[in-house]
Amino acid sequence: MAPKIGPETMLAEWLFVETVADVRRRSEDPGGRSRYELLGIAPLLRKLLIDARPLLNTVRAVRPEVPTEFRIKQWTAPLVGRDDADLPYLLRLGGPELVGGPEDPALPKLKHFIGATVGQVQGRALTVLEVVKYYANVDGGVHFGVPKDEPDHVLGKVAPLLLGHSTGQIEILAHLGxxxxDALTPLRDSIIASPSIDTRMHRRTDRGLYAGHWTADHYKDVSERR
Structure with missing residues (x-):
C-alpha cells in the first residue's frame, strides 16, 4: 500500500531540504569553523538518520525510487613501525579521507552507513552511530549528559582537553556531513523538482511553480543569490 501523503509529508519534505542545506553549510571548510558550529552538525545528522523515526525514512517512503548512496571509505588502522606497535592509543578518528568519491562503492542501506567504522577507541571500532550519538547526546549538540557507554566515556575524557586548542577531533562531523x-542530494533535488502538494491549495503558476507552496520561496531565494 502506498503511503498516505498529507500535511506531515509536506512538512517533512520542507524540514528535510532545510536540514540538508544546514548540514552542507556547516560541513564546508571545517578547519575554518568554530567548535560550536561543528557541534551543531550532530543533532542534524541524528534527526536525519538516527532518531526513532529518521527524517530520511519519512521522506523516502513516498520516493522509494530515488537512490540514497552513502560513499564512505571506512577507517582502518594505519600501518605502524615496530617501535610504535605497542603504543596505547586512547582514541583515533578518521579525517577527510573518510569521504568517498563517485568511483567508490556505495552503501545503499542506512543501517550499513551508521554501522560503518570511522575510528578506534581503546582498541575497538568506533562507528558513525556512536560518534553522532556522543556529540548529540553527551557533548551538548542536543543534550549535555552523562556518558553511558564506553566510547562516550573515552570521547568525554578527550573533548575538554581540546577546547580552545583544536577542532581536529570534532571535524569528523563535517566529514560525515x-x-x-552527497547521499541525500538526489532525494533533495527530487523534492524541489516535484514536491508533495495539497491540490486544494497549490496551483502551478506560469513559471511552473506552486503558488503558496514553500518551494516557491526556495526558488525565490535561489534567483536572488544569482
Missing part, C-alpha cells in the same frame, strides 16, 4: 549531503 559531507558524505550524508
Amino acid at each position: 559531507t558524505i550524508v549531503v
Whole structure:
C-alpha cells in the first residue's frame, strides 16, 4: 500500500531540504569553523538518520525510487613501525579521507552507513552511530549528559582537553556531513523538482511553480543569490 501523503509529508519534505542545506553549510571548510558550529552538525545528522523515526525514512517512503548512496571509505588502522606497535592509543578518528568519491562503492542501506567504522577507541571500532550519538547526546549538540557507554566515556575524557586548542577531533562531523549531503542530494533535488502538494491549495503558476507552496520561496531565494 502506498503511503498516505498529507500535511506531515509536506512538512517533512520542507524540514528535510532545510536540514540538508544546514548540514552542507556547516560541513564546508571545517578547519575554518568554530567548535560550536561543528557541534551543531550532530543533532542534524541524528534527526536525519538516527532518531526513532529518521527524517530520511519519512521522506523516502513516498520516493522509494530515488537512490540514497552513502560513499564512505571506512577507517582502518594505519600501518605502524615496530617501535610504535605497542603504543596505547586512547582514541583515533578518521579525517577527510573518510569521504568517498563517485568511483567508490556505495552503501545503499542506512543501517550499513551508521554501522560503518570511522575510528578506534581503546582498541575497538568506533562507528558513525556512536560518534553522532556522543556529540548529540553527551557533548551538548542536543543534550549535555552523562556518558553511558564506553566510547562516550573515552570521547568525554578527550573533548575538554581540546577546547580552545583544536577542532581536529570534532571535524569528523563535517566529514560525515559531507558524505550524508552527497547521499541525500538526489532525494533533495527530487523534492524541489516535484514536491508533495495539497491540490486544494497549490496551483502551478506560469513559471511552473506552486503558488503558496514553500518551494516557491526556495526558488525565490535561489534567483536572488544569482
